[in-house]
Amino acid sequence: MEAQRRIGDPILRVAHLRKSFGALAATDNVSFELREGEILGLIGPNGAGKTTLVNLLTGVAEPDAGRVEFNGVDVTGWAPHRIGRAGMARTFQVVRPFAGMSVRENVAIGALFGRGQRHSVAAARARADEVLAQVDLAALADRSSSALTLQDRKRLELAKAIAADPLVLLLDEVMAGLHATEIDEAIDLVRRINRGGVTILVIEHVMRAIMRLCDRIVVLDAGRVIAEGTPQDVSANPGVIKAYLGARWAARELGAEGA
Amino acid sequence: MGANASRRRSLLPPITSRSLGWVLSVLVLILLVAVPLNGDDYWVRVLTGIFAVAVMAEGWNIIGGFTGYAAFGQVGWFGLGAYTVGVAMSRWGWPFWPSLIAAGLLPAVVAALIGVPILRLRGHYFAIATLAFGIALGELANNLRYVGASSGISLPIGPPFAFFYYVMLAVLVLAVVATWLIARSRLGYALVAIRENEQAAAVLGVNTALYKTAAFAISALLTGLAGGVQAYWSTSIYAPTVFDITRNVDLIVMALLGGAGTVLGPVVGAFLLDGLNEQLTGAFLQWHAVIFGAVVLLIVLFLPGGLGGLVAQGRTGVRNFLRDLKAFRV
Numbered sequence: 107m108e109a110q111r112r113i114g115d116p117i118l119r120v121a122h123l124r125k126s127f128g129a130l131a132a133t134d135n136v137s138f139e140l141r142e143g144e145i146l147g148l149i150g151p152n153g154a155g156k157t158t159l160v161n162l163l164t165g166v167a168e169p170d171a172g173r174v175e176f177n178g179v180d181v182t183g184w185a186p187h188r189i190g191r192a193g194m195a196r197t198f199q200v201v202r203p204f205a206g207m208s209v210r211e212n213v214a215i216g217a218l219f220g221r222g223q224r225h226s227v228a229a230a231r232a233r234a235d236e237v238l239a240q241v242d243l244a245a246l247a248d249r250s251s252s253a254l255t256l257q258d259r260k261r262l263e264l265a266k267a268i269a270a271d272p273l274v275l276l277l278d279e280v281m282a283g284l285h286a287t288e289i290d291e292a293i294d295l296v297r298r299i300n301r302g303g304v305t306i307l308v309i310e311h312v313m314r315a316i317m318r319l320c321d322r323i324v325v326l327d328a329g330r331v332i333a334e335g336t337p338q339d340v341s342a343n344p345g346v347i348k349a350y351l352g353a354r355w356a357a358r359e360l361g362a363e364g365a
Numbered sequence: 366m367g368a369n370a371s372r373r374r375s376l377l378p379p380i381t382s383r384s385l386g387w388v389l390s391v392l393v394l395i396l397l398v399a400v401p402l403n404g405d406d407y408w409v410r411v412l413t414g415i416f417a418v419a420v421m422a423e424g425w426n427i428i429g430g431f432t433g434y435a436a437f438g439q440v441g442w443f444g445l446g447a448y449t450v451g452v453a454m455s456r457w458g459w460p461f462w463p464s465l466i467a468a469g470l471l472p473a474v475v476a477a478l479i480g481v482p483i484l485r486l487r488g489h490y491f492a493i494a495t496l497a498f499g500i501a502l503g504e505l506a507n508n509l510r511y512v513g514a515s516s517g518i519s520l521p522i523g524p525p526f527a528f529f530y531y532v533m534l535a536v537l538v539l540a541v542v543a544t545w546l547i548a549r550s551r552l553g554y555a556l557v558a559i560r561e562n563e564q565a566a567a568v569l570g571v572n573t574a575l576y577k578t579a580a581f582a583i584s585a586l587l588t589g590l591a592g593g594v595q596a597y598w599s600t601s602i603y604a605p606t607v608f609d610i611t612r613n614v615d616l617i618v619m620a621l622l623g624g625a626g627t628v629l630g631p632v633v634g635a636f637l638l639d640g641l642n643e644q645l646t647g648a649f650l651q652w653h654a655v656i657f658g659a660v661v662l663l664i665v666l667f668l669p670g671g672l673g674g675l676v677a678q679g680r681t682g683v684r685n686f687l688r689d690l691k692a693f694r695v
C-alpha cells in the first residue's frame with residue numbers, strides 16, 4: 107500500500123491550511139512541502155503559529171480549511187492515532203512523559219502503537235532498549251520518567267517518537283532550555299536520526315541550531331509563510347530580518363552597547 | 366539497580382516482590398478455599414460479601430486505576446448484573462449459569478455503547494455522567510413493572526451458602542487474573558499511557574477511544590458478574606440495595622487504599638475496609654459509621670498511593686495524597 111518513496115519527493119504536502127481561534131487566524135493560508143530525506147526548519151517569532159501548525163499536521167487540532175497530504179494520502183481531519191500510525195511522529199514543546207511508567211515503558215508505547223506496530227510487549231521493550239541506547243538513555247531505562255533532568259526528558263520525548271518508526275518526525279522545540287553543549291549533542295542526535303532515514307521538520311528558537319541543522323527553512327509570521335529557502339537565503343531576506351531576526355539582532359546590539 | 370527499580374511505580378514490579386506477592390496470594394487463596402470446610406456459616410457469609418465488594422473494587426480499578434477515568438457508576442453495573450440474573454431466572458426460567466454469563470455480557474455491551482459518548486468527557490464531567498447513569502439504572506429498575514418495580518424480584522431458592530462462596534471467590538480470582546493479564550499486555554500499556562497523558566498517547570498511535578471503551582466494558586463485565594452471583598445468593602433483590610450508590614465511593618476509597626492501578630491493591634483494600642466495617646458494625650452498632658469514616662479519612666490522608674505505594678516507595682504525606690487525587694482525577 108505504501109507509495110514508493112524517493113529522496114527529494116514531497117512526503118508531506120500542506121496546501122492552503124487555515125485555522126482560526128475566534129478572530130485570530132493562527133494559521134492563515136499556509137502551504138509548503140516537506141521533501142523525503144531533508145531537515146526542514148520552521149521558524150518565526152513567538153505567536154507566529156508554529157505549534158498550531160504542528161497540531162494541525164498531527165490531528166491534535168482540526169483545520170478550518172486546507173489540505174494535508176502525507177505519503178500520498180489525504181490525512182486532513184484524521185484522528186491523531188491514525189496519523190501517528192501512518193508514520194508521522196512528533197514531540198511536544200512542553201514534554202509529556204507518561205509519569206507512572208519507567209523510561210523503558212514510555213518508549214515501548216511508541217514501539218507498540220506507532221508505525222512499526224509491534225504486537226508483543228516483549229518485542230516493544232526490546233525495541234525501546236535499542237532506541238534508548240541511540241539517545242544515550244540506556245542507563246536510565248528502569249528509572250521513573252518523572253525523575254529525569256530536563257535534557258533527559260527532552261531525549262525521552264525524542265525516543266518515544268523514534269520508537270514509533272516514523273517516516274516524518276516533527277520536533278517542537280526540543281532544544282529550548284538546553285545549554286550550549288547540550289544543544290550540540292541534540293544537533294548531532296537529530297542528524298543521526300535523519301541519516302537513519304527519517305524526514306524531519308524542526309521548530310526551534312535557537313537560531314544557531316536551525317542554521318547548522320536545516321537544509322531549507324520556512325518562515326512563519328502571524329500565521330503566514332513569509333519566506334522559504336536555504337538558511338543563507340532566509341537569513342538574507344529583508345522581510346525575515348524585519349519580522350524576526352531584525353528585532354532580535356537590533357535588541358542584542360543595543361544590549362551589547364549598553365553593557 | 367534493584368533498589369532503584371523497587372522505588373518506582375510501574376506496570377511490572379521487580380522480581381523479588383513479584384514472587385513474594387504470588388506466594389502470599391496463593392497461600393491466602395488456599396486459606397480462603399478451606400474456610401467453608403469447617404462449617405462456620407458466619408465467616409462464609411461475611412467473606413462472600415467481601416469478595417463481591419473486592420470484585421467491584423477491582424472492576425473500578427481497570428477504568429479508574431489503570432485508565433485514570435474516575436467512574437462513579439460502578440454500582441450500576443453491579444445492579445444491572447443482579448437484575449439480569451433475577452429476570453433471566455425468575456421470568457424466563459433460565460438456569461443459573463447461562464444467567465450469570467448474561468449478567469457479565471449485558472453490562473459489558475451497555476458500557477461499550479454508552480462509553481463511546483461519555484468517555485469523551487474528562488474529570489468531573491465523566492464522574493458526574495457515570496454517577497447519573499448508575500442512578501438512572503437504579504430508578505429504572507425501581508419503577509419498571511417488568512422487573513418488579515419497587516417490590517423487586519424473588520429468585521428460586523438456591524444451593525447452600527458454600528456454593529455462592531465458591532462462585533464469588535471464582536469471580537474474584539477471574540477479576541484478579543484478568544487484571545494481571547491486562548497489566549502486562551498491549552492493552553495495559555495503552556491504558557496507563559492514556560491515564561498519564563491522553564493526547565501524547567494518541568499521537569504515538571494509541572487508539573484512545575477504542576482502549577478506553579474496552580477498559581470500561583471489562584470493568585462493567587467483572588462487576589456485573591459479582592452482581593449476578595449476589596442476586597441468586599440473596600434470593601430477593603431490590604433496586605435500592607443492589608444499586609446502593611453510596612457504595613460507589615467506598616469502592617474508590619478501597620482501591621485507592623490498596624493502590625489504584627496495581628493488580629492486587631484494590632482487593633487488599635476491599636478486604637481491609639469491608640472487613641473493618643463488618644467488625645465495627647458488630648462492636649459498635651450506633652457509632653460504627655463515624656468510626657469507619659474517621660478511619661477512612663486517616664488512611665487516605667496518611668497512606669497516599671495506597672498500601673501498594675507504601676510498600677513500593679514509602680510515599681506518605683498530604684502532598685502525595687493531593688498528587689494521587691490528581692493522578693486519578695477523583
